[in-house]
Amino acid sequence: MNLEAFILGCGGMMPLPRRHLTSVLLRREGDLFLFDCGEGTQVSLRCLNLRWKKISAIFVSHTHADHVTGIPGLLMLSSQVDRDDPLYIYGPPRITDYIETSRRVLDMFINYEIIIREITEPGIIYKGDDFNIRAFKLRHTKSCFGYTLEENNRPGEFYPEKAKSLGIPMGALWGKLQHGQNVKLEDGRIILPQDVVGSPRKGRKFSFVTDSLYFPEIADEITNSDLFVCEGMFENSLEEDAIDKKHMTAVQAAVLARAACVKKLALIHYSPRYSDSELEKLLSEAQAVFSKTVLSRDRMVLPIDFED
Numbered sequence: 001m002n003l004e005a006f007i008l009g010c011g012g013m014m015p016l017p018r019r020h021l022t023s024v025l026l027r028r029e030g031d032l033f034l035f036d037c038g039e040g041t042q043v044s045l046r047c048l049n050l051r052w053k054k055i056s057a058i059f060v061s062h063t064h065a066d067h068v069t070g071i072p073g074l075l076m077l078s079s080q081v082d083r084d085d086p087l088y089i090y091g092p093p094r095i096t097d098y099i100e101t102s103r104r105v106l107d108m109f110i111n112y113e114i115i116i117r118e119i120t121e122p123g124i125i126y127k128g129d130d131f132n133i134r135a136f137k138l139r140h141t142k143s144c145f146g147y148t149l150e151e152n153n154r155p156g157e158f159y160p161e162k163a164k165s166l167g168i169p170m171g172a173l174w175g176k177l178q179h180g181q182n183v184k185l186e187d188g189r190i191i192l193p194q195d196v197v198g199s200p201r202k203g204r205k206f207s208f209v210t211d212s213l214y215f216p217e218i219a220d221e222i223t224n225s226d227l228f229v230c231e232g233m234f235e236n237s238l239e240e241d242a243i244d245k246k247h248m249t250a251v252q253a254a255v256l257a258r259a260a261c262v263k264k265l266a267l268i269h270y271s272p273r274y275s276d277s278e279l280e281k282l283l284s285e286a287q288a289v290f291s292k293t294v295l296s297r298d299r300m301v302l303p304i305d306f307e308d
Contacts, residue, residue: 001028001029001153002027002028002029002303003026003028003206003303003304003305004025004026004027004028004301004302004303005025005027005166005227005266005301005302005304006024006025006026006027006036006044006047006048006050006299006300006301007023007044007167007229007268007296007297007298007299007300007301007302008020008023008024008026008034008040008044008045008265008298008299008301009021009022009038009039009040009041009044009070009270009298010022010024010268010269010295010296010297010298011066011131011270011272012066012138012210012231012233012269012270012271012272013066013209013271014066014272015038015039015040015259016272017210018276018298019068019270019272019276019298020038020039020040020041020044021038021039021040021041021067021069021070021112022036022038022066022067022210022231022268022269023035023036023037023038023040023044023070023254024036024039024208024229024268025045025050025055026087026149026206027050028131028149030054030146031056031128032050032051032052032054032056033055033056033058033059033133033149034053034055034057034058034059034074035058035059035061035069035147035208035229036059036060036061036067036208036210036269037060037067037068037069037071037074037200038066038067038068038069038070038072039066039069039070039230040070040298041070041073041074042070042073042074043079044298048299048301050191051077052074052077052078053081053082053083055074055078056087056088057087057088057089057090057126057133057191058071058074058087058088058089058090059090059092059133059135059147059167059208060089060090060091060092060095060142061091061138061145061146061147061208061210061211062091062092062138062140062142062143062145062211063091063092063094063095063098063142063258064141064142064185064211067210067211068095068098068305071089071098071099071102072103072106072108073100073112074088074107075099075102075103075108075110075114075217075229076108076110077201079108079109079111079112080298082280083111083112084112084304086112086114086115087112087113087114087115087301088115088116088117088126089114089115089116089117089125090116090117090118090119090135090146091118091119091145092118092119092142092143093118093119093120093143093293094118094143095116096116096118097113099116100151103230104152107215109185113253114245117131118303119135120143120256121157122134122136122145123135124137124207127226129204130151130152130203131149131150131151131152132149132150133147133148133149133150134147134148134150134221135147135294136148136218136221138211138212138213138218139211139212139213139215139246140211140213140246140247140252141245142245142304143153144211144212144222146207146208146209146212146218146222146267147207147208147209148205148206148207148221148222148225149205150201150203150205150206150210151204152203153200153202153203153204154200154201154202154203154306155178155179155180155197155201156198156199156200157197157198157201157282158174158177158178158196158198159197159198159299160174160198160243162195162196163177163196165186166189166191166195166196166260167185168183168185168191168196172244173185173191176193177191177196178193178197180193181193184296188272192288201306201308202224202260202306202307203306204226204304204305204306205222205224205225205227206225206226206227206229206304207221207222207225207227207228207229207230207262208229208230209222209228209229209230209231209253209256210229210231210268210271211231211233211246211247212231212246212247212248212270213242213246213248214242214244214248214255214256215249216250216253216256216259218256218258218260219256219259219260222256222257222260222262223260223262224260224261224262225260225262225263226262226263226264226304226305226307227262227263227264227302227304228256228257228260228262228264228265228266229256229266229296230248230253230265230266230267230268231247231248231253231267231268231269232248232249232250232252232253232267232268232269232270232282232286233245233247233249233269233270233271234247234248234250234271234284235248235249235250235281235285236249236250236251236285239251239252242270249285250264250267250282250283250285250286250293251285251286251288251289252287253265253267253286253293254285254287254288254289254290254293255289255290255291257262257289257290257292258289262292264290264292264294264302265286265290265293265294266283266294266295266302267282267283267286267293267294267295268295268296269294272301278294280295282295283295298302
């Protein structure tokens with residue numbers, strides 16, 4: 001099962017010619033989940049030929065303009081295609097006000113159901129068959145949440161040779177053992193799943209954090225993420241500015257990644273003060289702390305693979 005993150009916009013505060021505002025799309029087989037929806041999101045969706053009408057839910061970190069100004073256009077665009085499923089929107093208090101006011105003032109034609117869920121407390125807010133999405137509090141100038149998508153553990157590897165050696169006939173009994181069920185053979189023996197199946201295998205984890213003051217407890221929420229997308233708005237010499245604006249430096253993002261033992265850190269939400277070439281300074285500073293750091297760029301695709 002494929003899991004991929006598409007960087008639709010990597011910029012913060014204001015859009016630039018090659019840097020739309022913050023937005024990340026996560027594709028997990030038939031599910032599409034959007035994390036923030038800054039200005040220019042539709043452009044990247046088009047360029048990447050992603051099927052926006054299949055977006056199941058939008059998860060909004062906070063209601064600052066550079067994270068939500070792409071939503072009205074996306075809502076109207078989705079009315080131009082056949083859509084049967086509802087669109088869920090999750091976000092902090094007042095996200096309902098923003099969506100409903102936009103619909104009313106812009107006189108939107110919407111031909112599908114929009115379900116808005118305001119988050120007031122951290123915890124699991126969305127459940128799939130074998131994964132969940134969790135919200136956790138950040139510290140910004142207004143109510144703000146980070147998100148993780150975490151898959152359940154997968155069954156362990158099935159060993160056919162062990163099954164054969166135990167005299168288990170190929171077919172339905174193999175399937176039962178792979179699904180964690182005991183089986184009874186014709187000679188009366190009881191075979192347990194652990195006799196022929198290895199230990200459970202870890203599912204994948206994606207984490208998204210922006211905008212926030214640095215605080216070490218974030219690491220507890222993102223522990224063992226396969227991909228951690230985190231703001232790295234400023235260089236280290238501007239740490240005081242970051243604190244004043246309740247943002248993070250690239251170094252602080254890397255400190256979190258190292259403490260949480262993540263597999264990869266993708267920096268995002270850069271200050272517009274940096275040109276594309278100057279972003280290399282942020283990367284260099286972060287990599288000095290956590291080597292598996294990359295600069296996210298608009299329309300970059302980051303596959304998230306199983307560790308085994």
